[in-house]
Amino acid sequence: MQNTAMFNKFAVLLTFVSVLIAGLQTFAQTTPTKIKVDSIAPGFWIYQSYGNYNGQQVSANGLICEGETGLIIVDAPWDTLQTRQLLTWIDSTRHKPILFSIHTHYHADRVGGLDVYHQRGIKAYATAATIARVDPKLQRDLTPLQSTDTVLYAGITPANIYFPGAGHTADNIVVWFPLQKILFGGCMIKSTDDSTLGNIADADLNAWPNSLKNLMQRYPNAAIVIPGHDGWRGDSIRHTLDLLNQGKAK
Numbered sequence: 001m002q003n004t005a006m007f008n009k010f011a012v013l014l015t016f017v018s019v020l021i022a023g024l025q026t027f028a029q030t031t032p033t034k035i036k037v038d039s040i041a042p043g044f045w046i047y048q049s050y051g052n053y054n055g056q057q058v059s060a061n062g063l064i065c066e067g068e069t070g071l072i073i074v075d076a077p078w079d080t081l082q083t084r085q086l087l088t089w090i091d092s093t094r095h096k097p098i099l100f101s102i103h104t105h106y107h108a109d110r111v112g113g114l115d116v117y118h119q120r121g122i123k124a125y126a127t128a129a130t131i132a133r134v135d136p137k138l139q140r141d142l143t144p145l146q147s148t149d150t151v152l153y154a155g156i157t158p159a160n161i162y163f164p165g166a167g168h169t170a171d172n173i174v175v176w177f178p179l180q181k182i183l184f185g186g187c188m189i190k191s192t193d194d195s196t197l198g199n200i201a202d203a204d205l206n207a208w209p210n211s212l213k214n215l216m217q218r219y220p221n222a223a224i225v226i227p228g229h230d231g232w233r234g235d236s237i238r239h240t241l242d243l244l245n246q247g248k249a250k
Contacts, residue, residue, distance in 0.1 A: 033057075035077060035085045040224060041180050043067070043157075046232065047086055049077030051109055053199065060109035061226055063184045064090065065177060067154020070099040073122075074175050074184050076113035083113025087120065098122050099154050102161060103142065104186035105172045106133040107202075109228070114141045125152065127163065129171035148173065162218065164188075165211030166204035168228070172211075176219060183219050187228030188212070190240040194230055197243050205244065212241045 033050040036059075040046055043066040048059045063074035071094060077083045090098065100123040103110050111134055117124050118141040126134070126142045134142065148163035160176040167188035175184040188211065190197060197203070216237055226232045227240075 033082065035082050035089070037064075037086075037089055040226075040232070041182060044177070044180065044182060046226060047077070047089075049079070049082040049086070049109075049112075051078035051112070058109075058229060060229055061232070062086075063175070063182075063226060064094075065154060065157065065159065066094060066096065067099070067157035069155040070097040072099060072152070072154050072157075072159055073101040073117075075103055075110045075186070076101060076117060076124075078109050078112040080113050080116050083116040086113070087116065100125055100152065102126070102152070102159065102173075102175055103130060104175065104184070104228075105169045106130045107169065107187070107199075110186070111135075111138055111142075114138045117141065125161075127171055127173060129163075130173075133169075133171060164214040164218070165207050167208035167211045168200075169202045170204060174215065176222075181221055181223035182226070183215075183222040183224070184226045185215070185228070185237065186226075188240070189225060189227040189236050190243055191227040191230035191232065192234035192236050192239045194227075194239075194243070197240075198229070209241055209244050212237055212244075 036048040038046050045064040047062045047064060049062065050057050050059055060078055062077065065072040071090060077086055101117055103124060103126040114124060124142050125145050127148055128144050131139055131142050131144055145161060150161050152159045152161065158178060160178060161173055162176060163173045172186055172188040174186060224232065225236050227236050
């Protein structure tokens with residue numbers, strides 16, 4: 001009888017610990033995440049927001065450019081909460097209007113906070129191919145670019161928009177800031193931190209290598225290349241090409 005009572009107490013304790021661990025895991029998954037903002041050059045900042053991919057927290061890179069007349073944002077954070085955090089950071093530190101945003105493809109890590117931009121009256125640009133693929137609820141928030149090879153300005157600061165060909169998705173574009181030699185490559189570029197190609201569910205693996213070669217030919221003197229996720233050191237374009245040649249799918 002005494003052994004049975006001890007066993008029951010142990011079973012209750014084990015159940016309590018299991019419930020506690022599950023609760024802590026749920027809390028960790030639902031606790032609001034705070035964006036991170038890093039300066040990479042005068043007038044340029046990378047912001048990182050966070051989302052869940054295959055049960056793991058993943059960071060996503062976006063870019064802020066400060067021009068003479070206002071700010072350009074490349075992409076949007078992963079969700080509305082983090083997008084509000086980004087706008088709060090801009091309002092409290094830059095004290096300039098946000099002129100527009102540019103969205104490099106249709107996945108959630110690029111357009112997740114679009115509705116917040118819309119509420120603020122921020123004009124959000126994307127290609128017709130991106131608008132066609134994005135969640136229909138977000139299509140009203142996007143303005144089509146006139147071309148897949150065009151330039152937008154913040155004062156006299158140009159942002160060159162270019163579609164090099166399909167890769168991570170069929171619609172992925174890049175944004176080039178020629179005065180600073182900064183290339184925002186987005187998710188068609190893998191960080192040198194990455195050992196695989198990551199999410200290739202919508203990728204064109206056959207076209208991707210040629211699209212990277214187009215980038216290398218067009219921007220041979222890029223000083224900073226920003227991938228869609230993780231760090232931005234080293235030759236990430238060449239690294240992505242190597243991963244493709246090695247067949248490093250996740």
